[in-house]
Amino acid sequence: MKNTILTTTLAALVAASSAWAQREERFHRTLDVGPDAALSIGNISGDIHVEGAAGSTIVIDAVKSVEDEEDAEMLKNVDIEVSQLGNRVRVSTEHTGRGRRHGNHDGNVSVSYHVKVPKGTEVEIQSVSGSVLLVGVEGAANAQSVSGDVRVTDVAQLEQAKSVSGNVEVLRARSGRHAEIESVSGEVLVEGIEASELTVSSVSGDVRLKGVSSQRASMESVSGDLEYTGSIAASGRYDFQSHSGDVVLTIGDQVGFELEASTFSGEIESDFTLKTTSRAQKGRRLSAVVGDGSAFIEASTFSGDVRLLRR
Amino acid sequence: MGSPVAVIEAKRAKSEGQLSPFPPQSLDRDARRREDDELVERTRRGEMEAFEALYRRHSSAIFGLALRMLQNRADAEDMLQEIFLQAYDRLPSFEGRSAFGTWLYRLSVNRCLDHLRSRGAREQSRTEPLTPELPGRVSTGGLRGLELERAIGELPPSSRAAFLLHHVAGFDHKEVGEMMGIAVGTSKSLVHRARTRLKEALAR
Amino acid sequence: MTDEHPEIERLNEYLDQELAPRDHRQIESHLSRCEGCRQVLDDLSAIVRAASELPPIAPPERIWESIAASLIERKSLSKSGPAWRSVLLPALAAAAALVLGVSLWLVLRTGETPTPADQEALAYMVTEELKAAESHYDNAIVGLEQIIAQNDGVLPRELASVLTQNLDLIENAIGESRTAIATEPQSTAAQESLLQALRSKVTLLQNTILLINEVRKGQGENALDLIDEMRKTTDPSNPI
Numbered sequence: 043m044k045n046t047i048l049t050t051t052l053a054a055l056v057a058a059s060s061a062w063a064q065r066e067e068r069f070h071r072t073l074d075v076g077p078d079a080a081l082s083i084g085n086i087s088g089d090i091h092v093e094g095a096a097g098s099t100i101v102i103d104a105v106k107s108v109e110d111e112e113d114a115e116m117l118k119n120v121d122i123e124v125s126q127l128g129n130r131v132r133v134s135t136e137h138t139g140r141g142r143r144h145g146n147h148d149g150n151v152s153v154s155y156h157v158k159v160p161k162g163t164e165v166e167i168q169s170v171s172g173s174v175l176l177v178g179v180e181g182a183a184n185a186q187s188v189s190g191d192v193r194v195t196d197v198a199q200l201e202q203a204k205s206v207s208g209n210v211e212v213l214r215a216r217s218g219r220h221a222e223i224e225s226v227s228g229e230v231l232v233e234g235i236e237a238s239e240l241t242v243s244s245v246s247g248d249v250r251l252k253g254v255s256s257q258r259a260s261m262e263s264v265s266g267d268l269e270y271t272g273s274i275a276a277s278g279r280y281d282f283q284s285h286s287g288d289v290v291l292t293i294g295d296q297v298g299f300e301l302e303a304s305t306f307s308g309e310i311e312s313d314f315t316l317k318t319t320s321r322a323q324k325g326r327r328l329s330a331v332v333g334d335g336s337a338f339i340e341a342s343t344f345s346g347d348v349r350l351l352r353r
Numbered sequence: 354m355g356s357p358v359a360v361i362e363a364k365r366a367k368s369e370g371q372l373s374p375f376p377p378q379s380l381d382r383d384a385r386r387r388e389d390d391e392l393v394e395r396t397r398r399g400e401m402e403a404f405e406a407l408y409r410r411h412s413s414a415i416f417g418l419a420l421r422m423l424q425n426r427a428d429a430e431d432m433l434q435e436i437f438l439q440a441y442d443r444l445p446s447f448e449g450r451s452a453f454g455t456w457l458y459r460l461s462v463n464r465c466l467d468h469l470r471s472r473g474a475r476e477q478s479r480t481e482p483l484t485p486e487l488p489g490r491v492s493t494g495g496l497r498g499l500e501l502e503r504a505i506g507e508l509p510p511s512s513r514a515a516f517l518l519h520h521v522a523g524f525d526h527k528e529v530g531e532m533m534g535i536a537v538g539t540s541k542s543l544v545h546r547a548r549t550r551l552k553e554a555l556a557r
Numbered sequence: 558m559t560d561e562h563p564e565i566e567r568l569n570e571y572l573d574q575e576l577a578p579r580d581h582r583q584i585e586s587h588l589s590r591c592e593g594c595r596q597v598l599d600d601l602s603a604i605v606r607a608a609s610e611l612p613p614i615a616p617p618e619r620i621w622e623s624i625a626a627s628l629i630e631r632k633s634l635s636k637s638g639p640a641w642r643s644v645l646l647p648a649l650a651a652a653a654a655l656v657l658g659v660s661l662w663l664v665l666r667t668g669e670t671p672t673p674a675d676q677e678a679l680a681y682m683v684t685e686e687l688k689a690a691e692s693h694y695d696n697a698i699v700g701l702e703q704i705i706a707q708n709d710g711v712l713p714r715e716l717a718s719v720l721t722q723n724l725d726l727i728e729n730a731i732g733e734s735r736t737a738i739a740t741e742p743q744s745t746a747a748q749e750s751l752l753q754a755l756r757s758k759v760t761l762l763q764n765t766i767l768l769i770n771e772v773r774k775g776q777g778e779n780a781l782d783l784i785d786e787m788r789k790t791t792d793p794s795n796p797i
Contacts, residue, residue, distance in 0.1 A: 168771075188716060188768065206768070207719045226723050226761065245723040245761060264723075264730050264757055283753050285730040300617060306737050306746040317427055327746065331426055335617060344734060344750035401628070408621055413613035420614055433616055437624050501607050520608035545569035552565075552600045 065114055069104040069122050075129045080164040080181070081157065084134040087171045088152035089190070094161040094178035100131050101158040109150050120151045133157070173208065183215075191228070200237065209247070229266070248287070254280070263287050267346070271353070274299050274337040281340045288346040291339070294353040298333025303350060304342045313352035389453040396444055408437055411454060414522065415461050421517055422465035424506040432468065436461050451531075458522060459532040462514050466533075469510045504554040508547050515543035516551075563587065568598050572605070687738075687748055694755035701762035708769045720765050727761060730754040 075098060083090060102124065106117050121136045135153045152172065159165065164181035167174050173190035176183055180198040191208040194200060200217040202224075203210050209228040215221070217237035223230055229247040236255045243249065243262040251261065253272040259280045261268050267287040273294045274280060282289045288308070293299070295314075303310050304327040310316070316328035341348045389410070395403035415436060419429040440457055447456055505513060511533070518529045519540070526540040533540070563571070563584055570576050571584045588595050712720070734751035741747055 189719075206716065206764070226764070227719050245757060246726055262753070262757070264754065265726055283749075285733070285750060285754060304746045304749070306741075306744060306750060315427065329619070331430075331617065342746065342749060344730065344737070344746065401625075404628075405621070405625070408624065412621070413615045416616040417612065417614040421611075430616065430620055433620055434624055434627075438627055441628060501604070501611070516608070520605055521611050523609070541573070541575070545566055545573075548569055548601050548604055549565050551604050552597070555604070556600065 064117075065108050065111055067106040067117055069102070069106065071102045071124055073100045073102075073124070073126055073131055074098065075100055075126075075131065075160065075163075077129075077160070077162055078164075078181070079129040079131065079160055079162070080166075081159050082130075082132045082166045082168075083155060083157065084168040085153055085155060085170070085172055086135055086137065087150075088135070088154040088169075089172045089175070090155045090157075090167050090169050091175045092155075092157045092159060092165055092167060092177070092179070093175075094163065094180065094196075095158045096161065097158075098160050099158075100160070100163070102133060103156045104153055106151060106153045108152075113150055116151050120153065122153060176203075200235070256280070273297055273353075274339065276336050279338045279340075283340075283342050284346050285344045286346050287343065288349065289341045289343055290349045290351070291341060292351040292353050293339075295332050297337055298331075298335050299337035299339050300329070300331050300335040301339045301341070301350065302327065302329045303340075303348045304328070305344070305346065305348055307345045308343050308347040310348045310350075312348075312350040314350055316350075386452045386454070390449060393444060393447065393449070393453055396441075404441060407440075407453070411457055412437070414454075415457060418458070418461055418517055418522065419465055421502065421505055421521070422462070422510075422513060423468060428468070432461075432464060436464060439464070455524070455528060455532070458518065458524070462518060462532055466510055466514055500555055501551070504551050507554060508550055512543045512547040512550070515540050516547035519544050562591065562594055565597060565601075568594065568601060572598060572601055687751075690752060691755065694752075694759060697759050698755070698762060701759065701766060704766055705762065705769065708773075711769050711772050712765075713772075716768065720761070720768075724758070724761055727754055727758045731758065 077098070079098075079100065081092065081100060083092065104122055106120055106122070108114055108116055119138055121138055123132075123134050123136050125132045133155070137151075154172070159179060161178065162180050164183075165176060165179050166182075166184040167176060167186065169187040169190050171189045172187065174185045174187045174192045174194075176185045176192075176194045176197065178196045182199045182201050183194060183197040184202045185192050185194050186202060186204045187208050188205070189207045190205065191210070192203050192205045193211045193213075194203045194215060195211075195213040197215045199219075200212065200215040200221040200223075201219070202222045203212050204222065204224045205228050206226045207228055208225065209230070210223055210225045211231045212223050212233070212235060214234045215232075215237070216235070217240070219237075220239040220241070221235065221237040223232055223240070223242045225244045225247050227246045228244065230242055230244050230249045232242055232249075232251045232254065234253045235251075237259075238257050240254065240256045240259040241262075242251060242260070244266050245264045246266055247263070248266040248269070249261055249263050250269045251272070252270075254270070255275040255278070257275065257278050259278065261270070261280070261282045263284045265286045266284065267290065268282045268284050269290045269292075270280075270282065271292040274297050276297045282291065301314065301316075303312065303316065310326055310328055312328070312330070314330045314332055316330045341350065389407065392403045392407045392410075396407065412433065416429060416433050419432040419436070420426065423429050423432060436457070440460060443460075447453070451459075505516065508516065514533060515529055518524045518532060519526065524532070526537045526544070529535075529540040529544075530537045535543075567576070567580075567584060571581060574581070576584065588598065731751065731754045734747055734754055737744060737747035738751060
C-alpha cells in the first residue's frame with residue numbers, strides 16, 4: 043500500500059470538504075531509525091499491520107476513512123500523530139473535537155495502518171476494535187486488541203499476544219522470556235513456539251496448540267477445550283487445565299514423560315497405560331510414565347474429559 | 354562405585370530448584386554403614402525424617418535393581434514402594450548384624466524373584482513393551498550400555514539376580530549367596546553363566 | 558589341561574582369578590598365542606566393566622509421597638506400641654497437603670502422642686489451609702470488584718458485556734467447584750478446580766481494570782491511581 047504521492051507532514055494534509063465528498067485520506071511518513079528501534083502504535087478503530095523488513099527506516103502508510111459520505115467531515119476530527127525521539131517512534135490515532143465525548147468513536151472514522159519496520163525493531167501494538175497483524179520482527183513483540191483479532195507470526199521475542207473478544211493466533215514464534223498468549227472469549231491458536239516460559243489461555247474460547255517447546259508451559263481455559271498436538275520438550279513441564287472443557291493431547295513418545303491426568307466428573311481416556319494414583323476420592327487421578335519420564339505433563343479438568351492419544 | 358546415589362540426588366534436587374536437605378553420603382563404605390545405622394536407630398525412635406533419609410540414600414540403587422529385575426517400569430515402581438513399606442515394618446526386628454543396605458538388597462532381590470516366579474506377574478508384565486522403558490541414561494558408550502540392559506533382561510531370573518548383585522551392586526559371592534540363600538559356588542556359577550549369555554547376546 | 562581352546566567357563570574362572578596357579582598359568586600361556594580366546598576374554602571383561610558402570614536410577618518423587626502417605630495412613634489405623642512414637646494424620650490430609658504444596662513434614666512435626674481430638678484437629682487444619690488460600694483470593698477479588706464498581710459505565714457497553722459474560726462463566730465454575738468440595742472434601746480434583754477458577758477470576762478482574770485504565774487515559778483522565786489500587790489489592794507477597 044505504498045503511496046508515493048504524500049510525503050508531506052501532517053499539517054499539509056487537508057481535510058476533505060463535503061463538496062468533495064472524499065471518504066478517505068491517505069497518510070504517509072518515512073522515518074530514519076537506527077538499529078534497536080522501537081515502535082509503539084495505538085489505534086482505536088481500524089486494522090494495524092506491522093511487518094519487519096530490511097533497511098533502517100520505519101515507513102508508515104495509513105488510511106483514514108468513513109463508510110458514509112455524510113460522515114466525511116468527521117475525518118478532520120481524527121489525527122494521526124507521529125512522534126520520534128531518537129530511535130523510538132510513537133504513532134497514535136487521536137480523536138479530537140466533538141467525537142471525543144462519544145468515548146471511543148468519532149462517528150465511524152477508522153484508520154488502518156500498514157507499517158514497515160527494520161527487522162530488529164521492538165514493536166508494541168494496541169488496538170481497540172481493529173485487528174492486529176505483526177509479522178517478522180526480532181525485537182520484543184507485544185500485540186493487543188480489545189475486540190479485534192490478533193495474529194503474530196515469525197517473531198523472535200514474543201512477549202504478549204492478547205485480545206479480549208477477538209481470536210489470537212501465533213505461528214512460528216520464539217521467546218527468550220515469558221510469552222503470554224491470551225484471549226477472554228476468543229479462540230487461541232498457537233503453532234510452533236519455543237519459549238522458556240509460556241502461558242496460553244482463554245476463558246471461554248478453545249485453545250489449540252501444535253508444536254510447543256518450553257520448559258514451563260501453562261495452558262488454561264475455563265469452558266473452552268484445550269488441544270495439544272506435538273512432542274514435548276525434554277525436562278519441560280506442561281500444565282493443561284480446563285474447568286468444563288476437554289483436554290485432548292496427542293503426543294509422540296520420542297521424549298519420555300511423566301503424566302498425571304485428573305478430572306472430578308469427566309472421563310479419562312488414554313492410549314498410554316495409566317495407573318490409578320488417587321485413593322478413596324470422587325474423581326479420578328491417573329498417572330503414567332513413558333520412556334525415561336524426563337518431561338512432566340499435567341492434564342486436569344473439573345467436568346470435561348481428558349483424552350491422551352499417542353501420535 | 355563412588356557415591357552415585359548422592360550424585361543423582363544432588364542433581365535431581367538442583368533441577369527441582371532446591372538444595373537437597375539430605376547431606377551427601379560418605380564415600381567410605383564403613384562411614385556409610387555407620388550413617389545408615391544411626392538413621393535406622395532414629396527411625397526406630399519414631400523420626401520419620403530419618404526413614405526418609407534412608408529412602409533417599411538407597412532408593413535409586415534399589416529402583417535400579419527392581420527395574421532391571423522386573424523389566425517393567427510400572428511393576429518396578431510398585432515394587433519399590435512395597436520394598437520400603439516392608440522395610441519399615443521389619444525395622445524393629447532388624448538386628449544390625451549386616452549393614453542396612455545389604456539387608457535391604459536381600460529383601461529386594463527376594464521380592465523381585467518371587468514376583469518373577471509367580472505366574473500372574475509374568476502375564477501382567479507383558480502389557481507394556483519393555484524397550485522404550487529402559488533406563489535412558491547410560492554412561493558406558495550409549496548404545497553399548499543400552500544393549501547390555503536389554504540383554505540383562507533376557508537372562509533367566511536367578512542368573513540375572515546374581516549378576517546384578519555381584520557386578521552392579523558390588524557384593525561378593527559370599528554376600529550374594531547369603532542374600533539369595535544359595536552356596537558361594539552356585540553364586541559364582543550363576544554369574545559366570547550370566548556373563549557367557551550376555552557375551553553371546555551382545556556378539557550378535 | 559591340553560592346549561585346546563579352553564571352555565568359556567574356564568575363561569570366566571580365569572578372569573575372576575579362581576583357578577589354581579598351574580591352571581591359571583596354562584590359560585595365560587594359551588592366551589598369549591590365541592587371538593580368538595583373547596577376544597572372548599576381552600568381551601567378558603568389557604561386560605564386567607560395563608555392568609559396574611550401570612547407574613542407579615532415581616525413582617519419581619511421587620513414589621516417596623505414596624510411601625509416606627501409606628505410612629501415615631497405616632499409623633492412624635494401628636495401635637502403635639511404645640517403641641513407635643507416631644503422629645497421626647488421615648491420608649486425606651496428606652493428599653490435600655500435597656495439593657496445596659504444604660510440606661508434609663511441617664504437618665507431621667508435632668511430635669506428641671496424639672489423641673483422637675488431635676486427629677480431628679489435624680484434619681480440620683488441612684481444610685483450613687484450603688480455606689486460607691480461598692480467602693486470600695476472595696479478599697483480592699473484593700478489592701478489585703470495588704475498583705470496577707467505582708468506574709461503572711467507563712467501559713463501552715459491548716466490551717463490558719463480554720467481560721461480564723465471562724465473569725459469570727467463571728462464577729459458575731467457582732460454584733461448581735465449591736459444591737463438589739462440599740460433597741467430596743477429599744477430592745484434590747475439586748480443590749484444584751476451585752483454586753484455578755479463583756485465579757482465573759482474579760486475572761479477569763485485573764484485565765478489566767487495565768482496560769478501564771486505557772479508556773480513562775484515552776479520555777485524558779488521570780488513570781495511574783487505578784494501577785496502584787489494583788497492585789495494593791493483589792499484593793504479590795500473598796501466596797496466591
